[in-house]
Amino acid sequence: MVKVKVYITLKSGVLDPQGKAIEGALHTMGVDNVGDIRVGKYMEFHIEPKADHSIDEQVTFMCNKLLSNPVIEDYRYDMEEVITT
Amino acid sequence: MKFAVVVFPGSNCDRDLFHAIETGLDEEVDYVFHTETNLDGYDAVLLPGGFSYGDYLRSGAIARFSNVMRAVSAFASEGKPVLGICNGFQVLLEAGLLPGAMKRNRDLKFICRPVELIVEHNETLFTTSYQQGETIQVPIAHADGNYECDAHTLEKLASNDQIVFRYANNPNGSSADIAGIVNERGNVLGMMPHPERAIDTLLGSDDGFKLFQSMLANWRERHATTS
Numbered sequence: 116m117v118k119v120k121v122y123i124t125l126k127s128g129v130l131d132p133q134g135k136a137i138e139g140a141l142h143t144m145g146v147d148n149v150g151d152i153r154v155g156k157y158m159e160f161h162i163e164p165k166a167d168h169s170i171d172e173q174v175t176f177m178c179n180k181l182l183s184n185p186v187i188e189d190y191r192y193d194m195e196e197v198i199t200t
Numbered sequence: 201m202k203f204a205v206v207v208f209p210g211s212n213c214d215r216d217l218f219h220a221i222e223t224g225l226d227e228e229v230d231y232v233f234h235t236e237t238n239l240d241g242y243d244a245v246l247l248p249g250g251f252s253y254g255d256y257l258r259s260g261a262i263a264r265f266s267n268v269m270r271a272v273s274a275f276a277s278e279g280k281p282v283l284g285i286c287n288g289f290q291v292l293l294e295a296g297l298l299p300g301a302m303k304r305n306r307d308l309k310f311i312c313r314p315v316e317l318i319v320e321h322n323e324t325l326f327t328t329s330y331q332q333g334e335t336i337q338v339p340i341a342h343a344d345g346n347y348e349c350d351a352h353t354l355e356k357l358a359s360n361d362q363i364v365f366r367y368a369n370n371p372n373g374s375s376a377d378i379a380g381i382v383n384e385r386g387n388v389l390g391m392m393p394h395p396e397r398a399i400d401t402l403l404g405s406d407d408g409f410k411l412f413q414s415m416l417a418n419w420r421e422r423h424a425t426t427s
Contacts, residue, residue, distance in 0.1 A: 125303070129348060132304050132373065181265070184294070185260055187348050188300035 116199055117162050117170055121192045123183045124155035158182060162195065170194060202228040204242040206272070206288075208263045209234065213249035213285065218415055221246075225249040234266040244281040245272055245421055247288025249341070249394060250301040253425050259302060259344045260290035269295055281325050281415055282388045286342055289380075297411060298355070298390045300349035305342070306373025312341040314404060316349030316368035317379050317393060321361045325380050325418045326389045329410035335368060336407035338393040340379075345392040346380075355382055366392055378379045 125131045134152040143148050164170055174192055183190040203221045207214045221229040239245060250419060253262035263269065269291070272343070276282045276297055284292040292298045307309060314337050319330040330336065349357070354376055357363050365380035372392075380391030395408025 130304070130373075132306055132308055132346070136308055136361060143297075167360075181257070181261065184261070184301050186350075 116197045117164065118195050118197045119160055119161075119170070119192055120194075121158045121178060121182055121190055122155060123158070123188050123195055124153045124180075125187055126189050133177055150195070154183045165198050201225075201243045201416055202230070203239060204230055204239060204245045206247050207231050207233055207247060208250070208252035208266060208287075208291075211248045211250035211256055211287070213287075213394065215390075216394070216396040217248050217285070218398045219244050219279040220409070220412055221317060224399045224409055226417055228337040230364075232268060234263070234268045236268045239268075239271045239275045241278075242275070244283065247272070247273055247282070247284040248396075249286030249288060249292055250351045251288055252291065255287075255344075258290075259287060260292075260294040262401075263287075263291045263357060264295040273297060276383070276388050277307055279385060279387050281419075283326065283415070284388075284390040285394055285396065286345075286392055287342075289348055289392055290344065293387060297388050298381055299353045299379070299414045300375075302344045303346040303348050304344055305346050305371075308343075310341075310343040312339070314339045314398075315370075315371055315379075315393065317365045319364070320366050320370055321364045321382075323361075324364055324386050324389065324414075326382070326411050326414050327364060327417060329414040336406040338395055338398045338408050339404075340348055340393045341370060341397075342372070342392055344423065345374060345390075347378045356407075360384055362386075364389060365393065379423055408414050 131153040138152045178190045203216050280399045290302050307419045317336050319334045322330045322332045362381050367379050368375040370377045395411040398405040400407030
């Protein structure tokens with residue numbers, strides 16, 4: 116079994132209103148050396164490898180079709196093997 | 201003319217739309233549940249506002265996989281009128297029936313108030329009863345109405361006359377002040393403002409009513425001999 120961790124963020128050119136608000140709050144707190152805050156989503160799931168589709172293929176399909184909206188969002192993901200006994 | 205009002209789990213403007221058709225237009229209208237796979241016999245499909253599937257993941261992202269949306273896509277591809285209002289617009293965007301996507305409002309607030317819209321294009325199935333360039337007052341009620349698309353899409357929308365409504369004073373940060381757009385063929389309209397909440401001056405404005413009247417007038421024109 117494989118554990119997949121998906122990270123979704125707004126595309127770099129797309130203005131992120133939440134990120135901007137958080138950045139403003141941090142500056143108000145006195146943390147004045149942060150910038151370019153981007154708010155995103157994190158998802159994780161287990162997936163059982165299948166003979167006919169690679170996991171990369173399946174995760175890419177899921178990300179493009181549902182987990183992210185390619186019009187405004189980018190995604191990346193990590194995978195790790197889960198040892199089950 | 202027979203209208204279908206689609207009901208998703210979490211829709212909450214379905215009754216207002218039903219009322220606009222039944223009492224306002226005095227035409228036939230049914231609620232159609234999200235599990236339905238067949239839209240035969242309907243002349244127009246209306247996707248209401250609300251919070252389908254709790255707005256989980258993204259507004260409209262889950263609803264677009266419901267059974268009825270396959271039927272709505274087929275319905276739209278036949279050139280029949282589909283109108284998505286507010287959450288209905290978001291569902292149409294997620295389904296790819298209209299280009300672009302919605303982001304959180306610029307000021308991160310849910311905005312619920314009447315706004316002024318400019319009718320940018322009055323030659324669509326939905327707007328022939330308006331004057332070109334007319335200013336109308338229709339309420340908005342949304343948190344994710346900040347329309348976004350790439351520069352190429354925006355150019356295409358403008359050059360094809362697909363931008364139907366613009367905000368007179370942009371409330372949410374929407375690109376090019378966009379409040380409503382149609383697809384290239386002109387039979388699918390998505391808009392964030394709620395025309396169904398503006399069908400009677402008793403409610404503050406009846407400027408939204410002309411939209412439904414336009415749909416009816418255009419349908420009658422096409423079916424003059426059969427109805």
